Amino acid sequence: MEILNVKDLSKKYKTGDNEFYALKDVSFSVNKGEFVVIIGKSGSGKSTLLHLMAGLDKPSDGRVMINNQDIYDFSDKELTIFRRKYIGFVYQFYNLIPVLNVKENILLPALLDGRKVSDKRFLDLIKSLGLMGKETMFPNDLSGGQQQRVAIGRALINRPKIIFADEPTGNLDSKNSKYVVKLLRFYNKRFKQTIVMVTHDLSLAKGADRVITMSDGKIIKDEVNGKVKL
Numbered sequence: 001m002e003i004l005n006v007k008d009l010s011k012k013y014k015t016g017d018n019e020f021y022a023l024k025d026v027s028f029s030v031n032k033g034e035f036v037v038i039i040g041k042s043g044s045g046k047s048t049l050l051h052l053m054a055g056l057d058k059p060s061d062g063r064v065m066i067n068n069q070d071i072y073d074f075s076d077k078e079l080t081i082f083r084r085k086y087i088g089f090v091y092q093f094y095n096l097i098p099v100l101n102v103k104e105n106i107l108l109p110a111l112l113d114g115r116k117v118s119d120k121r122f123l124d125l126i127k128s129l130g131l132m133g134k135e136t137m138f139p140n141d142l143s144g145g146q147q148q149r150v151a152i153g154r155a156l157i158n159r160p161k162i163i164f165a166d167e168p169t170g171n172l173d174s175k176n177s178k179y180v181v182k183l184l185r186f187y188n189k190r191f192k193q194t195i196v197m198v199t200h201d202l203s204l205a206k207g208a209d210r211v212i213t214m215s216d217g218k219i220i221k222d223e224v225n226g227k228v229k230l
Contacts (some may be wrong), residue, residue, distance in 0.1 A: 003162060003194050004030040004053065009062035011048050011217075022048040024217045026062070030210075032161075033192040035185060037205040040214035046198045047166055049214070053196065054089050054164040057077050069159060084113045088155030090165040094147045096139040096154075103135040113158060116224040129153050129183065143174030152183055156193075163187075165197040169204060177204065 011023040023045045030036055038127040040046045053064050055071045063070050066086060074082055083089075096105050106125070110117050126132055129149045139147055148168060155163055165184060169177035181197075181204050188195050196210075205211045213221040 001032045002029050003032040003067060004196070005063075005065040006049075006053060007062040007063050007065070009049070009052060009064065010060050011045075011052060011057070012031045015172045021217050023052070026217075026219055028212065028219060029223065030162075030194060030196060032194055035134075035207075036194075036196045036210045036212060037208040038196065038198045038212045038214060039200065039202055039205055041200065045217035046214045048073070048217075050164050050166050050196065050198045054087055055083050056089070081113075084109055084163045088158070088160035088163040090148075090151050090155045090163065090168045091165065091167040092167040092170040094139070094144075094151045094171075096147055096150055098139050101136050101138050102131060102142070102150050105139070105150050106157055109154060110157050115158065117157060118138055125153055125156065128186065130179075142164060143176075144172055146181065148172060148176070148180055152180070156187060159191070160193070162194040162196065165195065167198055167200070169199065169201065177201070
C-alpha cells in the first residue's frame with residue numbers, strides 16, 4: 001500500500017540574476033513499511049528532497065502526497081498539525097532543546113499535540129533506546145550518540161506513519177552510527193513504520209529495502225532488494 005507519492009518535485013533557487021535547480025522533476029513512491037535509503041554526494045539534492053517531503057520547505061513545482069493528502073494544500077497551521085500526527089523527523093544535529101531533560105525532549109511532540117503517553121509506553125521506548133537512567137539528564141550531559149537516540153525517541157513518540165531521517169549518523173563515530181541505523185531498522189520491522197533516510201555513507205544502506213541514488217538534483221538509480229527499478 002502506497003504511503004508517500006512524490007510527483008514532478010522541483011526546487012529552484014535564485015542567486016542574483018542566476019537560477020539553479022537543487023531538485024528537478026523528481027517522481028517516485030514509497031509503500032507502507034518500506035525502509036528507503038537515499039544516497040548521493042554533497043549537493044546531489046538528497047537533503048532538499050527530504051525536507052520537501054517532510055513539509056519543512058516548499059517546492060517550486062510538484063506535489064508530495066502522504067496518506068493520499070497533498071501536504072502543500074494545507075495552511076501553515078494545518079501542516080504543522082499534520083506533521084505532528086503523521087511525520088517524525090530525525091535531524092543530523094539532534095535539535096534537542098537544551099533546557100529540557102531527556103524525558104521532556106522525547107515527550108514534547110505528544111504534549112504539543114495534547115496526547116497522553118502512558119508510563120509503560122514511555123518506559124518501553126526508553127529501554128529500546130538504551131537510555132534507562134538518563135531520563136532526567138540534559139542534552140549537554142549526554143554523548144552525541146545518546147543525544148541522537150533522544151532525537152529518535154522524540155520522532156517516534158507520536159507513532160508517526162512515516163519517519164524522515166536526514167544524515168542521522170553524520171556527527172557520530174562508526175560504532176554509534178551502526179547503533180542508530182540498527183534502532184531505525186528495529187522500529188521499521190517491529191512497528192512497520194515507513195522510514196526514509198538520507199545518507200552519504202553507502203555502507204549504512206546495507207539491509208535497506210530500497211536504495212535511491214541521486215545526482216545533480218535527479219534520481220539516477222532506484223534499486224529494490226538489489227534489483228534496479230530505474
